[in-house]
Amino acid sequence: MRIVFATDLSDAADAAIESRTCLECLANVGVTEVHLITVVPDNVSSGLPGMDVASNAREALKSQRRVFEEAGFEVEAHVARGTPHRRINGLAERLDADMIVVGSRGESPLRNRLIGGTVRNVARTAVRPLLVERIESTDTGYEVEKxxxxxxxxxATDFSQNAQRAYEFLPQLTGAPERVHLLHVRGREQMESDLTEGDARARLEEMAADLEDKMGIEVETNVRSGGVVDEILAEEERVGATTTLLGARGTSRLRRLLIGDTAESIVAQSHNNVLVVPPESATPR
Structure with missing residues (x-):
């Protein structure tokens, strides 16, 4: 598996990269090739005497690259200039990456920052599965939350085609999860559909049996009723989830927004790591 890992070379980025458990999880899901990318925004000048931003960035990447290499990954480092989310997503498309990994610190949409840019913009335009890794500030620096x-x-599934794509991504994580929890939330839209609560439970049980057979792990199911985002966040806490998996919900031709209201809200509000899988139509051929 090939991933693009975005970094702004900060102490927070170091915390994400240097977490031995996180590195082991990436290895366990089959990641062998890591492309580190840092983006120098256009508004950062490199014309000051004695200052070469790109060269400084390449030098700073060496220590983070070394961490991945010592953990056994094949690593290539990239320094790009421009808009961070465009450069990150562009590299992922060009490399045909299996996943993009970004770090996020802060909860609210205004404070929710990508290491190197804005996590919401990367999420909105990602055409590859995107893992948002939570980083928290501590008295001694930074560390990953989970x-x-x-x-x-x-x-979490609404049984849509986009949710199905996220479900189909689950077996690629074989080797890392000890437990998987399947959740359907009966919000207003779901309650107005023909799908009953009993139907939803039956479909989840079928999916659970399928995953247990494919992944050889424990799978539990639950159906909740209420506001979709609030219920997903509550279920995260109830089951002690470390990562929440969602399908992105559609596109906008004008702004190329791929993520959808629910997934975007979870990315912004959750304390969990979040893995968002884009719609099939978002994936370039």
Whole structure:
């Protein structure tokens, strides 16, 4: 598996990269090739005497690259200039990456920052599965909030085609999760559909049996009723999830927004790591 890992070379980025448990989780899901990328925004000048931003960035990348290499990954480092989310997503498309990994610190949409840019913009335009890794500030610096990335994975589904794509991504995580929890939330839209609560429970049980056969792990199911985002966040806490898996919900031709209201809200509000899988139509051929 090939991933693009975005970094702004900060102490927070170091915390994400240097977490041994996180590195082991990536290795366990089959990641062998890591492309580190840092983006120098256009508004950062390199014309000052004695200052070469790109060269400084390449030099700074060496220590982070070394961490991945010592963990056994094949690593290539990239320094780009421009808009961070465009450069990150562009590299992922060009490399045909299996996943993009970004770090996020802060909860609210205004404070929710990508290491190197804005996590919401990367999420909105990502055409590859995107893992948002939570980083928290501590008295001594930074650390990842939940080290064991995929140990307890919560998959939330509305049984749409986009949710199905996220479900189909689950077996690629084989080797990392110890438990998977399947969740359907009966919000207003779901309650107005023909799908009953009993139907939803039956479909989840079928999916659970399928995953247990494919992944050889424990799978539990639950159906909740209420506001979709609030219920997903509540279920994260109830089951002790370390990563929440969601399908992005559609596109906008004008702004190329791929993520959808629910997934975007979870990315912005959750304390969990979040893995968002884009619609099939978003993936370039």
């Amino acid at each position: 080290e064991e990335l995929f140990n307890t994975t919560l998959y």
